[in-house]
Amino acid sequence: MASSLDVTIIAAADGSALGNPGPAGWAWYIDESRWRCGGWTRGTNNQGELAAVLDLLRQTAHSPEPLHILCDSQYVINSVTKWMVGWKRKGWKKADGKPVLNVEVMKALDEAMTGREVTFEWVKGHAGHELNEKADVLANGAAKAHASRREPEAGPGFPGAQAVGAGDDPAVPPAADGGTGSAGARRSSGSADTTTTTKPAVTSEPDLFSMDSDAAASHPAAEELVVDLERALLTDAVRRDRRKLTRLLDVRWRQVDPAGRTWTRRELGDADVSPGGVELEVVETRRLADDVVLLLWRASGPRGASSVHSSIWQRTGDDWKQIYQQGTREG
Structure with a gap:
C-alpha cells in the first residue's frame, strides 16, 4: 500500500495585474477545498506570480509530501531554477551589478525552498489547462477586487497551514508567522528532511542584454x-x-x-x-x-x-x- 509520502501535491500558481503595474492579484489552486488568493492595490504581474508561489510554499511547509508547481511564468521558473544560484553568489546582484528585482521575495522563496522537494513545470497560459485556468481566474478576480477597493475572498488555504498571506507591500513578503519581514517558513520539526530539487536544474545567469x-x-x-x-x-x-x-x-x-x-x-x-x-x-x-x-x-x-x-x-x-x-x- 502506498504511503502518504508517495503522494505529490500538484498545484497551479498564477498572478495578475490590471495595467501592470496596477491592481494586482495572486492565487494558487490544488482543488476546490485547497486554494488561496490575495493581492494589492498596486503591483506587477511578476510580483503576483512570485507571491503565489511563496504563499503556496509556506502554506504547505508542514506537509511531508513533494510539491509540484504548475506555472505559466518563465520569469518565476527561471528565477528559482536557473538564476538564483548566481544572484546569491553575487550578493543578490544581477549580471550588470544592479540589485535583483523583488529581492526580498526572492530571498523568502529561497528560504522557503530549503529542505523541500519541489519541482516546477511550465504550462502555457490561457490554453485550457484546468488547474492553471482556476488559478488564473482567482488571481484575476483578486486584482479586480482590489481595483474596486475591496478585499477578495482569501479561500480555505491548505489544511493545517498558518495563514501567512503575501503582505501589504508586494515587494516585502511577511514573516512566516504572519507579520511583516522577509523570513521564510521552515518545515516543522516533525516533517521529513528532503532535498530541494528543481527542474530544469540549470545554473546559468541572466544576461542584461538578452534572455534564452x-x-x-x-x-x-x-x-x-x-x-x-x-x-x-x-x-x-x-x-x-x-x-x-x-x-x-x-x-x-x-x-x-x-x-x-x-x-x-x-x-x-x-x-x-x-x-x-x-x-x-x-x-x-x-x-x-x-x-x-x-x-x-x-x-x-x-x-x-x-x-x-x-x-x-x-x-x-x-x-x-x-x-x-x-x-x-x-x-
Missing part, C-alpha cells in the same frame, strides 16, 4: 527585461560605450527628445552625452505584438525637471533592441 528564447517568449519576463534595459540606457556606463549602445539600439533607431531634436544611433554615440542622474518611473508596459513592447515612463532629473517618454522595443532572435523613443516635457 523560452524566457523571452514569456509576457511578464519580457516586459520586466525591457524596463531593465531602458534603465541601462540611462547610465553613463552604457551611454558612453558604443558597443553596448549598439546592442541596445537598433540600427534604424530614432529618438525625438523633449527639446524636439531628432537623434540617430550614430549621433547619440558620437555626442557622448551623460544622462545626468535621470530616474525612471514606469507608467505602463504594453505588449503590442509577440515581439514588440511599448514602455511608457517618466524621467525625473536631479533639478526637478520631468518628461514623459514612450519607447518601442522589439525582439530579434534572443535580443531586445529599442527602435524608437519620443519624449515630451511636463509642466
